Amino acid sequence: MARRRRATLEWSRRQVAGLAADGLPWSDFAAASREVINHMIPHDAAVLSLVDPVSGILTDTFRTGLDDSLDELFIRLELTHPDPITMTTLTGRRDGVGILADHVPGGPHSTPRVRELLAPHFDLEHEMRSVVRSGGSMVAACGLYRAPHRPGFTVDEAASLSALEDVLAAGVRRSAAAAAGVAGARSGVDEAExxxxVLDADGRxxxxxxxxxxxLEQLGGGEGGALPAPVRMVAEASRLRQAGHAVSPFVRARTRTGRWLMLRAAPLSGDPGPSRTVVTVEPASAEHTIDLDLDLYDVTPRERMVVREVVAGAGTTAIAGRLAISAYTVQDHLKSAFRKVGVSSRRELVHVLTHHDARGAAFGPIATVRQEMLRSRT
Known part of the structure; x- marks a missing residue:
């Protein structure tokens, strides 16, 4: 049995690594990876989502076996009724995986997420979650679910899911790199406007x-005016903040053309009618996204310190003095960062990290090289 489990895990890792190497868009990579995971860990429903590591808000989600109609309830429970396997908690765990039933003595139904969301609306009871980290930060999350009549998740299954984290992280990085390769296309947005x-009390x-x-269309807004998940999530976070909960009503989300956007939400001041929420959307500055990009490119903390100095305009001698390292070490860190990001000069590095909406136009070949560099790290 143990030999068969190891063989299945090795097969699954190869499959997900192959999908990652293809540089698929996130939704396609997540859907195909879920099929592989289901072969290894059978389940009735699953959610794989990109996550803003600062706010913990889901930004681009693939799901099967349940829908997005109750996303606001999900985030409300996630942020106001913490349990032992919230995504934030799992990020601090070595294996990054948690089985709900193993952490709640009263059984899954003692937790609001199962009692108020999963069981009554989707007929699901068993839950196992994992986080996907890159550069030390959570960049994606996975939730697997089973119906009440099915057996719960096991320790061996948790170990198997944990063993996929690095190849799933590679898929996140490469989907971002692939999107960055086409980010130079004109957005069709008049940024002077x-x-x-404005969302009404019902979230419309x-x-x-x-x-x-x-x-919103770039973020994947659905037909019939359906709002993309980041908008619904940030609006709910604003309502929770008004109710006194310590949550941050902003999120950074990458569009499907590779561009980073910043979304903020706040109550409409002086509104005499039912509570309404204002959401603003704008291109994110490099200040708000450079760490996210460096996480995705798996730049080490020491390399990151050098890169940030370069982005700030410092030369090699100045960087060496500020970081108390030799000029040779500065160059070594830069060469490593160049390789990971897929560039060959400081100018190109700065441009890639600070011009999210133009990298494909000015450096189209760089995007291709970057994908090849990332592909070689599988």
Missing amino acids: ASVL ASGITTTAQAY
């Missing part, structure tokens, strides 16, 4: 500017 939408858009609409 304010990007604002009651007003939206044309620029905001264009951004």
Whole structure:
């Protein structure tokens, strides 16, 4: 049995690594990886999502066996009823995986997430979660679920899911690199116009500017005016903050063309009617995204210190003095960072990390090289 389990795990790792090497868009990579995971760990429902590591908000989600109609309830429970396997908690664990039943003496139904969300709405009871980390930060998360009549998840299954973390992280990085390769295409957004939408008390858009609409389409807004997950999530975070919960109503989300956007939400001041929420959407500055990109490129903490100095305009001698290292060590760190990001000069490095909306236009070949560099690290 142990030999068969090892063979299955090795096969699964090869399959996911191959998918990662293909540089698929996140939704395609997540869907195909879920099929592999299901072969190794059978389940009735699954969620694989990119995550903003600062706010913990899901930004681009693939799911099967359940829908997105209750995302606001999910984030409310996640942020206000913490349990032992919240995503933030799992990020600090070595294996990054948690089986809910192993951490709640009263059984899964003693937790609000099962009692109020999974069981009554989706007929699910057993839950196992994992986080995907890159550069030490959570960049994605996975949730697997089984119906009440099925057996719960096991320690061996948790170990198997944990063993996929590095190849799943490679898939996240390469989907980001692939998107960056086409990010130079014109966005079709008039950035001189304010990007604002107003949500009513039921979470529906009651007003939206044309620029905001264009951004929402880039984030994957659905047919019939369905709002993308980051908008619904950040609006719910704003409502929780108004209720006194210590949550941050902002999120950084990457569009499907590789561009980073910043979303913020706040209550509409002086609104005489039912509570409404204003969401603003704007291109994220390098200040807000450089660490996310360096995480995705798996740049080490020491390399990151050198890169940030370069982005700030410092030369080799100045960097060596500030970091108390030799000029040769500065160059070694830079060469490693160049290789990981897929560039060959400081100018290209700075451009890639600070011009998210133009890297494909000015450095189209670099995006291709970057994908090949990342591919070689599998």
